[in-house]
Every structure is written in structure tokens, then in C-alpha cells.
Amino acid sequence: MLNLALSIAFVMVGLAILLSFIRLIIGPNTPDRILALDTLYINSIALLILLGINLQSALYFEAALLIAVMGFMGTLALSKYLLRGDIME
Amino acid sequence: MLEWILAILILVGAFFTLVGSIGLYKLSDFYMRLHGPTKASTLGVGAILIASAIHFSFTTDGVSLHEILVTLFLFITAPVSAHLMAKAAIHIKVKQVERTRQLEK
Numbered sequence: 549m550l551n552l553a554l555s556i557a558f559v560m561v562g563l564a565i566l567l568s569f570i571r572l573i574i575g576p577n578t579p580d581r582i583l584a585l586d587t588l589y590i591n592s593i594a595l596l597i598l599l600g601i602n603l604q605s606a607l608y609f610e611a612a613l614l615i616a617v618m619g620f621m622g623t624l625a626l627s628k629y630l631l632r633g634d635i636m637e
Numbered sequence: 638m639l640e641w642i643l644a645i646l647i648l649v650g651a652f653f654t655l656v657g658s659i660g661l662y663k664l665s666d667f668y669m670r671l672h673g674p675t676k677a678s679t680l681g682v683g684a685i686l687i688a689s690a691i692h693f694s695f696t697t698d699g700v701s702l703h704e705i706l707v708t709l710f711l712f713i714t715a716p717v718s719a720h721l722m723a724k725a726a727i728h729i730k731v732k733q734v735e736r737t738r739q740l741e742k
Binding site: 556 | 640641643644645647648650651652654655657658659661662667670671673674677678681682685686688689692693696697701703704706707710711714717718721722724725726728729731732
């Protein structure tokens with residue numbers, strides 16, 4: 549039961565990553581691309597947690613936490629760059 | 638019983654993640670698109686992380702609560718990043734469709 553649900557969830561999250569990647573490529577403006585990157589890292593956190601449940605290993609959790617922190621910093625820096633033209637002034 | 642709860646939580650999380658990305662792909666305007674991925678970051682990843690916490694609490698000895706850390710971090714940072722992205726979009730005057738309400742001059 550759990551294996552079936554995990555397989556379906558892998559397919560759905562993979563499809564979500566694919567859709568946000570398409571938006572990252574075609575996005576008309578820069579904020580669209582920043583939003584697509586934001587969604588991409590959140591989806592990859594979901595994928596890593598699913599992989600950790602599937603492989604019975606708590607190791608993937610640290611990678612997910614690192615991606616969460618670094619992705620937030622990236623979104624912050626890119627938005628600040630659009631707002632000011634510079635990240636640190 | 639435990640497997641059923643885990644399976645339902647995982648499926649709900651994956652469903653909301655997919656819905657968020659479909660919204661990001663299909664909606665027609667940046668301000669509309671901003672609405673979609675918030676569901677993925679709160680409900681989707683939240684449900685998957687709760688499933689992971691329950692799973693590791695029962696398979697290993699001791700309670701496994703460190704998944705709550707990622708949930709808490711995402712719940713705190715998602716509104717901040719959405720606010721900053723909206724501010725940047727307003728600043729560089731992103732095109733909006735007719736249905737989105739115009740900014741007051």
C-alpha cells in the first residue's frame with residue numbers, strides 16, 4: 549500500500565517539477581522566473597523527503613533542510629536585486 | 638492502519654504539490670501565478686513532512702520531530718518571499734491582464 553502511494557507520489561511530484569521547469573524557461577518576465585525557481589526548490593524538498601521515506605534513511609532530511617535555507621536566501625537575493633539593482637549597497 | 642494514514646498523507650501532499658505547479662504553469666498573469674505555489678509550499682510539503690515524521694517515529698526508536706523544523710521554516714519564509722516577489726514585480730511594472738485589478742495611481 550505504502551509502496552504504491554509512494555510510486556504515485558513520485559510521478560506527481562516529478563510532473564510538478566517538470567511544469568515549474570517549463571515555466572522557468574518560458575516565463576515572460578524576471579519575476580516569473582524567480583517564482584518558478586522558488587516553486588522548483590519547494591518541489592525538490594518534497595521529492596527528497598519522499599526519497600527518504602522510500603529508502604528508510606533519515607539522511608535525506610539534512611539535504612532538504614539545506615535546500616530550504618539556501619533556496620530562501622536565493623529568492624531573497626534575486627528579489628532584492630530586482631528592487632534595488634544591487635544586492636548589498 | 639498506519640500504512641493507510643501514511644499513504645493518504647503522502648497522496649494528499651503530492652496532489653497539492655502538483656496543483657500548485659499546474660497553477661504556476663497555466664495561470665495567465667504574474668499576480669495570479671503568485672497564488673498557486675503557496676498551496677504547494679504549505680499544504681503539499683507540510684503533509685509530506687508530517688507523513689515522514691510519523692513514519693520515522695514508528696520505525697526508529699524515539700520520537701522523530703525534526704521534520705517539523707522544515708515545516709516551520711517554510712511556513713515562516715513563504716509569506717516573506719511572496720511579499721518580496723510581488724514588490725519586485727510592482728517595481729519593474731510587470732504586464733497584467735485585464736482581469737487583474739490595476740494599481741491606483
